[in-house]
Amino acid sequence: MKEMNRRDFVKNVAIGGAVLGLGSAVLSKPLKALASGQHDIGQCKSVRVKCISELGWFDSKKLVSQMKAAGGGKTNQWIIPWDPKNAAGSCTLIDMETLDGRHHKILLDTGWSREYMDEAFKREGIDKMLKNGEIEALIISHEHLDHYWGLETTLKYNPNIKIIIPSTFYPEGMFYLRGTEYFEANARNRITHRGELVQSKPKEVNKLYNGCAVAAFDLPIVIRVRGEQSLYFNVKDKGMVCVTGCCHQGILTFADFAQEKIVGGDKMYGVYGGLHIAPFGPVKPEREYLITGMAKYNFKKVAVNHCTGLAAVQKMVELGYPVVKGTARYGSKSDLYIGNGDEVLFG
Numbered sequence: 001m002k003e004m005n006r007r008d009f010v011k012n013v014a015i016g017g018a019v020l021g022l023g024s025a026v027l028s029k030p031l032k033a034l035a036s037g038q039h040d041i042g043q044c045k046s047v048r049v050k051c052i053s054e055l056g057w058f059d060s061k062k063l064v065s066q067m068k069a070a071g072g073g074k075t076n077q078w079i080i081p082w083d084p085k086n087a088a089g090s091c092t093l094i095d096m097e098t099l100d101g102r103h104h105k106i107l108l109d110t111g112w113s114r115e116y117m118d119e120a121f122k123r124e125g126i127d128k129m130l131k132n133g134e135i136e137a138l139i140i141s142h143e144h145l146d147h148y149w150g151l152e153t154t155l156k157y158n159p160n161i162k163i164i165i166p167s168t169f170y171p172e173g174m175f176y177l178r179g180t181e182y183f184e185a186n187a188r189n190r191i192t193h194r195g196e197l198v199q200s201k202p203k204e205v206n207k208l209y210n211g212c213a214v215a216a217f218d219l220p221i222v223i224r225v226r227g228e229q230s231l232y233f234n235v236k237d238k239g240m241v242c243v244t245g246c247c248h249q250g251i252l253t254f255a256d257f258a259q260e261k262i263v264g265g266d267k268m269y270g271v272y273g274g275l276h277i278a279p280f281g282p283v284k285p286e287r288e289y290l291i292t293g294m295a296k297y298n299f300k301k302v303a304v305n306h307c308t309g310l311a312a313v314q315k316m317v318e319l320g321y322p323v324v325k326g327t328a329r330y331g332s333k334s335d336l337y338i339g340n341g342d343e344v345l346f347g
């Protein structure tokens, strides 16, 4: 396979972006605010969250050293020569029940390695759910390799699935939806996305179903990614559940947004996903405020994993937070947090 040099890569991306022209993409219709300034997303009965995979990669040391060798955190992720053998991926199945008993299944992120994700999909029956249209949408939290680059595995089973992305995607990520290969980075999607593409703009509240909304946050993220979107579920009689991919915007920004902007956000119930506090080892002193700051929400279920980091989860346990434990199966490294194949019910 021919290696693509940097100039060719940039040229191809520019052409790709122009060809793409966003013709098939629509901006989501944001929910109008009430006179109070808050948004009423309605309520749902429950949310069942299944961790398909929370393991982004196998070896953190290898990942960090490859990033540093390529120029560090400001380097474009699409030109870093990542080792494909170190790739795993983050992917979550959400099954929400509305007050009238209907179920909506959505996938949050699609992992990194195609082979690893295919194995996880088959293990958890996601392949069949995608094929028969049971999964209604794929929501991509952000462009990071471990959340987005396994796109081909989802499209293989349903190229027509509705995809919701933050409107802050770079051209490389947009082009990836059409099918392309970034040789240097070992990133490949050979299947064109043919379904509806919705972009959610930062600072808006986009209601997907009664009791479910997505919100994007605009910020620069390591290895030249921009913006992340996350989900809110307003569970009747329980409170708000925050569901994230990496939560690069920070759990305090994310939960505060619900408190300020969403009816019912003053009563928090749970959190699921990566909180990006200590992804590569110990908790750095400058990140500790994220852990201690969570106390004010009085979460009843703290189901965190992925880039939250084991050290951060340990600290949450020490502080008496109701951390949901897992089974440490299929590659997840500790049973202290909810891991691959584990499930948590909010409701």
Ligand SMILES: [Fe+2]
Binding pocket: 056, 090, 144, 146, 147, 245, 246, 274, 306, 307
């Ligand atoms: Fe991640």
Ligand SMILES: [Fe+2]
Binding pocket: 142, 144, 246, 248
């Ligand atoms: Fe990330």
